[in-house]
Amino acid sequence: MIEMRDLSKTFTVRVKAGRLRREKRTIAAVDGVSLSIGRGEMVGYIGPNGAGKSTTLKMLTGVLTPTSGEVSVCGLRPVPQRTALALRIGVVFGQRSQLWWDLPLRDSFRLLRAVYRVPAAEHEARLRRCCELLDLDGFLDIPVRQLSLGQRMRGELTAALLHGPEVLFLDEPTIGLDVVSKQAVRSFLGELGRTGDVTLVLTTHDLADIERLCHRLVVIDHGRVVHDGTIEQLHARYGSRRRLVADLDSPLPPGFVLPGATMTGTEADGHRVTFTLESITAGAAVAALVTAAQVRDLSVVEPDIEDVVARLYTDGRSAEGRSAEG
Template identity: 65%
Template sequence: MATNTVIDARGLRKEFTVYKKVGRLKRERSIVAAVDGVDVRVERGEMIGYIGPNGAGKSTTLKMMTGILVPTDGRLTVCGMEPVANRRHLTRRLGVVFGQRSALWWDLPLRESFSLLRHVFAVDAVEHARRLDRCRALLDLDEFLDTPVRQLSLGQRMRGELTAALLHGPSLLFLDEPTIGLDVVSKQAVRSFLAELGATGDVTIVLTTHDLADIERLCERLVVIDHGRVVHDGGLDALHRRYGSQRTVVADLATEPTGPVLVGGLTGVVDAADPRRLSFALPDGGLSAGALVAQLAQSVELHDVAIVEPDIDDVIAKLYNGATG
């Protein structure tokens, strides 16, 4: 029976045995749960951000989903299959870009790596050419297609890794830190490519990253894991609401105000460095940014207006620290 669910994890748990030295000769054995009852469901075509602090259980979860690790407990299906028991078949359905592993041949030109991957996955030549042409156009690969992989810059190699992960037409793509260490231009190229790829709905994408700008620009849904448990599963807006973060309207007035500026029950806070600049923090569920600007324009002459989104880094830090907002 057909289903739109690509990943279905119920009560997923992974335990490791850890030995700790006690005294000079003895070792104490303990069981540590790296993943402790994760429930997550990902539907076809979704692009989700899967994040957490170091040691939270992200990598362990991904290794179970790709069939590298056997779960200790719980249920897990990926693309309708149990990952470990069907690892060979599942590999053909997955694209994986992990920062510590490469799918490219170090001493071969990039073009030849792509050709070898076509044979490894037994991809039809016409399909392979079509997918490669698309990646060449979107990721600007042509200038270094004939360069050995070992001579590529980090940004060029990452674009090559993304292409390699997609040439066999996977239905699920795992990305681990795809923009880490990249310069601004390369980051923008990778993000634009992923945004376009996600917009087609052809590939389900799970993105793990410490660069929260990637999450903000690419993912509508965010799954946050900490100490092996899911502590948030929802949109960024819900996360901001949960932890009390606020959008801010910053207004530059044509002239310095002669007194407090009050709009819709909100008082503008004067910038210490520029008395003509006022900031209005928008409470959740209160006056919208558009309504505030419209009312403000009726009472003062505006020179410029900007809407400042809450800093997701601060929100995530609150979440990790167990704040309740």
């Protein structure tokens, strides 16, 4: 459904290099990205600010012309066939609006029906379904400029789906939303993804979006793909481990070793211990622990994706620092 081969985009910026002198500098926003996304996939596309996420999305939607490389979406070349592609994709830019600011939401939807040339019955059916899932009925007749961010975003999602797109590009759709609105957007997208009809590419800074929605995760940094795989593969690659936290009546005997695990923390004079599980299951670790001490409470903590991704970003920055120094 989406193919990118060695896709690059460079921008030329002028920077001050003296009192009057300005120097041209070329910045690679996207640097040789190759990806293949199949029909019905839900892909999370993440990276730190300025990593090249939005630039990639803009090249995929035909808004920006790639500097080099090849790209095809729904079998079409996005820039030369932008109008044809627009009929087959839906786009939500979290920080932009595709709705008509001065008109009620309902009028924006009606206009989009005319713009995308959707038959009335299909439009009505899709709108009804979106109203049901996103709870739009209460604000359909309010001008877009008077909607809250959460309401507007639900309107934006509906607007992107009314023409039945094959691919949905979402650029930070939950940015700035409160917990309830985020939840509504996520469950809606989850529902959409379950049908397998729509291919979904989602960029976000909120990793909870990815964890709940996307099986596949692509991490981009400095314009390059640094990870492409499942969240589990990311954990495995960066050595993320589950942790066992135990509250004890008395500290563990001196020299206690839990085979296949490493003690990574002790608190409260040894009354709380944390083990990172490496080659031992949680069950076996618990069994070994209760034979060594009186256990009051136990919890198994899943690896945190935010920590892994933060490490990934930090590694990228240190690598960049090293290469700049070298």
